Structures are given as structure tokens and as C-alpha cells.
Amino acid sequence: MSADLSKTAVGPVEGVSLYDVDNPAPLIDPPRKRTKRSPKSARGNFELAAWLFMRLSGVVLVVLVIGHLLIQLVLDGGVSKIGFAFVAGRWASPFWQVWDLLMLWLAMLHGANGLRTVINDYAERPSTRLWLKGLLYTATVFTILLGTLVIFTFDPNIR
Amino acid sequence: MATPTMEKTAAKTDVSPYITVTFRVRRFNPELSDEAQWQDFQIEIDPKERVLDGLHKIKWDVDGSLTFRRSCAHGICGSDAMRINGKNRLACKTLIKDINPEKPITVEPIKGMTVLKDLVVDMEPFFQAYRDVMPFLITSGNEPTRERxxxxxxxxxxxxxxKCILCAACTSSCPVFWNDGQYFGPAAIVNAHRFIFDSRDEAAEQRLEILNDKDGVWRCRTTFNCTDACPRGIEVTKAIAEVKRALITRRY
Structure with missing residues (x-):
């Protein structure tokens, strides 16, 4: 009947169920059931904007990332040509600076938003969600800021 | 069976159409145990009959304590949605011969809702989401003296x-709904769609605003589980996509 009969220190009499008509087993509630505490509604256009951003940034990223991979890994000698001089030469041109900046921002926000939805879907306890999202947002902001700083303040003559 | 044409195939009619099928039913009774368990029933059944007939045979002839919902038994009332061989279907529209009677047929309650007993679940969260989208005609001005x-x-x-019969097969097949009961679920969105795109209705804006919620249409991950599950063949994911598009074109 019940698997945890043996675990209780003072077990009930053998053969007698823990539960009966007057004392039924507790029903398992569905995950995050609507209670009085769950917010009435969280309207606003944020989710709409996030959804749209995922689609649009995805389309742009296909061009940016495939172009990036082709240039870095395939064309003109492949991966062996990459070095400090190669990066310095590329970032001398504002076009590649904008390309890389755009790729950094879109890829980071796209990935972060994707992970945000994964956390929303799968993390059940509010504290788990809070911590995971905190970690995610910190990492995202840090990477974006650091990357942007490097792209704008890159010094080819650094010693 | 006494039709004249049958005489020619008299040898054939001697063969019983009945076969032995194992029904593996997920049983839960809170008055006995806090755990659900599988129970096998062997029954003789014509493979042209439905899963619901098999459940009836079990309930009427083998174990009267088997509990499940059914009302019309003809695919209209939407009471007997259950998980048969791992897929959400209506027991009254699923023929035994279509789901491989060689192997045991598993029958479970639909997922994501509280099981009350055996195959009966608490449908309240499902109907709450349905009520939230205001599934009724809303108009302004004087009522016409004739039909609209x-x-x-x-x-x-x-x-x-x-065509929706509110059987909850779609909502309880949705992985987002399994993980997060806050999501409106496909059925509520389908029924909102029914009024949003009705030219006689005037509250499309209100309904769209409700579905623009954090737990509204934007939680849909387009897995198409709902479209696969719908016993009425409604293109559920398409309807959700149309609501999304309406929201976007309304904003931008």
C-alpha cells in the first residue's frame, strides 16, 4: 500500500492502511496552483516585446553569426590566420566594430531571454527562480559591459 | 446475425470476434493509499469496440470501484479525456484495434491536474482559465430585435x-501547463480565439489584453502537443499563433 510505512518509527499495525474513508490521503496539488497569493495578473507588453525580440534578433543573428564563422574559420586560410594582428586589423574598421558589437548584444540578450523562459518554465520554487535569474542577469550584464568596453577601448599598440 | 448473406460465410462467423486485451489502468484511491499504482485487467473484447467499452466492462463486470468520467460516450461532451498509451485521447473515440491490442493498453488520468480518484481529475484550474477569457458574446448598444x-x-x-468541447486533452498535453499551472493553456486560448475573431463580438480588445498576460499566449512554446491531442482536430497551435499575431499587429 504505502511505501513509507516502514520508515515511520512507530508503524501502524501490519496490514492496516494509513488511510481510510474518514482519513483520506492528501491529494497532490498541481505545480504552482493558483492560490490567493498568486498575482491576479501581470499584464504589460514586456512578454510581447520579449517574444518579438527573440524572432527578430534570431533572424539577424543567423546572418551575423554565419558571416562571423565564415570569416573567422573558413575563408582566407581558415582558423590558422587568427591572431592578435588579425583582430587588431579587423577592429580598426568601424564596420567590424559595429558588426561585433551588434552580435555581442543580440546574442547575449537572445540567450539570456531564452534562459529566462527556461527558468520560468522549469524552476518551481520562488527562491530557486530568484537565484537562478539573479545569476543569469548578473552574468549577462557583466559580459555585455565587458565586451562593449573592449570593443570601444581596444588598443592595437597595447604592450 | 441471421441475414441470408451470412450463410455463405458461416464458417467465418463461428470465429469469435473477441480477443483478450490487457488494460493497464492507473489506480489511485486516497482512502487506501497515497500512491497511485498500475493494475492490469484482462478482458474479452471486440477490437472494433472502443477503450470506453473496455472500461465499462471492467467497471460493470470486474471491479466496480474503477472510477472515470463519461457522459455522452460519443465524443461530444468531452468528459472522458484520458491518457491512453501515453497520448491524450477521448476513450469514446479510440478503437481498440487502432492502438495495438497485442500489448497492454495503458490508461492514465490526464496530466498536470490533481487526481481525485483513478481517472478523475480536478478540472477546476482548467475551467478557471476558461472563465478568465470571458467565453461569451459581449456587445454594446441596443439589442437587435432579430438575430445578429x-x-x-x-x-x-x-x-x-x-468545435472545442472543453475536454482538456490539449491543455493537459501541454508541457508548459504541466510545469506551471499558471499558464492559461491551449483550451482557454482557443475559446478566446472563438470570440476575438467573431465579427459580432466587441470585446476582442479586452480578451487580447487578458491573453497578453505574463502567463498568456507568450508562454506557448509551439510544441504542437495540443494540436496532436485535440480529438476534434482543431488546429490549436495555429489558433494560438493567430492570437499572437493579432496582439502584435494591434501594438505595432
């Missing part, structure tokens, strides 16, 4: 979503 007329094209616009 509508062109055939306007009727066609939302024809697909009028």
Missing part, C-alpha cells in the same frame, strides 16, 4: 475554434 447577422466569410474566420 453575419456573413459566411465572417463565420468561417473562427469556425475551427467553435
Amino acid at each position: 447577422l453575419q456573413s459566411a466569410e465572417d463565420r468561417e474566420r473562427f469556425d475551427d475554434t467553435t
Whole structure:
């Protein structure tokens, strides 16, 4: 009947169920059931904007990332040509600076938003969600800021 | 069976159409145990009969304590949605021969809702989401003294979503709903779609605003589980996508 009969220190009499008509087993509630505490509604256009951003940034990223991979890994000698001089030469041109900046921002926000939805879907306890999202947002902001700083303040003559 | 044409195939009719099928039913009774368990029933059944007939045989002849919902038994009332061989279906529309009777047929309650007993679940969260989208005609101004007329094209616009029987097969097949009961679920969105695109209704804006919620249409991950599960063949994911598109074109 019940698997945890043996675990209780003072077990009930053998053969007698823990539960009966007057004392039924507790029903398992569905995950995050609507209670009085769950917010009435969280309207606003944020989710709409996030959804749209995922689609649009995805389309742009296909061009940016495939172009990036082709240039870095395939064309003109492949991966062996990459070095400090190669990066310095590329970032001398504002076009590649904008390309890389755009790729950094879109890829980071796209990935972060994707992970945000994964956390929303799968993390059940509010504290788990809070911590995971905190970690995610910190990492995202840090990477974006650091990357942007490097792209704008890159010094080819650094010693 | 005494039709004249049957005499020619008399040898054939001697063969019983009945086969032995194992029904593996997920049983839960809170008055006995806090755990659900599988129970096998062997029954003789014609493979042209339905899973619901098998459940009836079990309930009437083998174990009267088997509990499940059914009302019309003809695929209209939407009471007997259950998970048969791992897929959400209506027991009254699933023929035994279509789901490989060689192997045991598993029958479970639909997922994501509280099981009350055996195959009966608490449908309240499902109907709460349904009520939230205001599934009724809302108009302003004086009531007409006759029918509210509508062109055939306007009727066609939302024809697909009028077919919903609220069986919850779609909502309880949705992985987002399994993980997060806050999500409105496909069925509520389908029934909102039915009024949003109705030319006679005037509250499309309000309904769209409700579905623009954090737990509204934007939680849909387009897995198409709902479209696969729908016993009425409603293109559920398409309806959800149309609501999304309506929200976007309304904003931008």
C-alpha cells in the first residue's frame, strides 16, 4: 500500500492502511496552483516585446553569426590566420566594430531571454527562480559591459 | 446475425470476434493509499469496440470501484479525456484495434491536474482559465430585435475554434501547463480565439489584453502537443499563433 510505512518509527499495525474513508490521503496539488497569493495578473507588453525580440534578433543573428564563422574559420586560410594582428586589423574598421558589437548584444540578450523562459518554465520554487535569474542577469550584464568596453577601448599598440 | 448473406460465410462467423486485451489502468484511491499504482485487467473484447467499452466492462463486470468520467460516450461532451498509451485521447473515440491490442493498453488520468480518484481529475484550474477569457458574446448598444447577422466569410474566420468541447486533452498535453499551472493553456486560448475573431463580438480588445498576460499566449512554446491531442482536430497551435499575431499587429 504505502511505501513509507516502514520508515515511520512507530508503524501502524501490519496490514492496516494509513488511510481510510474518514482519513483520506492528501491529494497532490498541481505545480504552482493558483492560490490567493498568486498575482491576479501581470499584464504589460514586456512578454510581447520579449517574444518579438527573440524572432527578430534570431533572424539577424543567423546572418551575423554565419558571416562571423565564415570569416573567422573558413575563408582566407581558415582558423590558422587568427591572431592578435588579425583582430587588431579587423577592429580598426568601424564596420567590424559595429558588426561585433551588434552580435555581442543580440546574442547575449537572445540567450539570456531564452534562459529566462527556461527558468520560468522549469524552476518551481520562488527562491530557486530568484537565484537562478539573479545569476543569469548578473552574468549577462557583466559580459555585455565587458565586451562593449573592449570593443570601444581596444588598443592595437597595447604592450 | 441471421441475414441470408451470412450463410455463405458461416464458417467465418463461428470465429469469435473477441480477443483478450490487457488494460493497464492507473489506480489511485486516497482512502487506501497515497500512491497511485498500475493494475492490469484482462478482458474479452471486440477490437472494433472502443477503450470506453473496455472500461465499462471492467467497471460493470470486474471491479466496480474503477472510477472515470463519461457522459455522452460519443465524443461530444468531452468528459472522458484520458491518457491512453501515453497520448491524450477521448476513450469514446479510440478503437481498440487502432492502438495495438497485442500489448497492454495503458490508461492514465490526464496530466498536470490533481487526481481525485483513478481517472478523475480536478478540472477546476482548467475551467478557471476558461472563465478568465470571458467565453461569451459581449456587445454594446441596443439589442437587435432579430438575430445578429453575419456573413459566411465572417463565420468561417473562427469556425475551427467553435468545435472545442472543453475536454482538456490539449491543455493537459501541454508541457508548459504541466510545469506551471499558471499558464492559461491551449483550451482557454482557443475559446478566446472563438470570440476575438467573431465579427459580432466587441470585446476582442479586452480578451487580447487578458491573453497578453505574463502567463498568456507568450508562454506557448509551439510544441504542437495540443494540436496532436485535440480529438476534434482543431488546429490549436495555429489558433494560438493567430492570437499572437493579432496582439502584435494591434501594438505595432
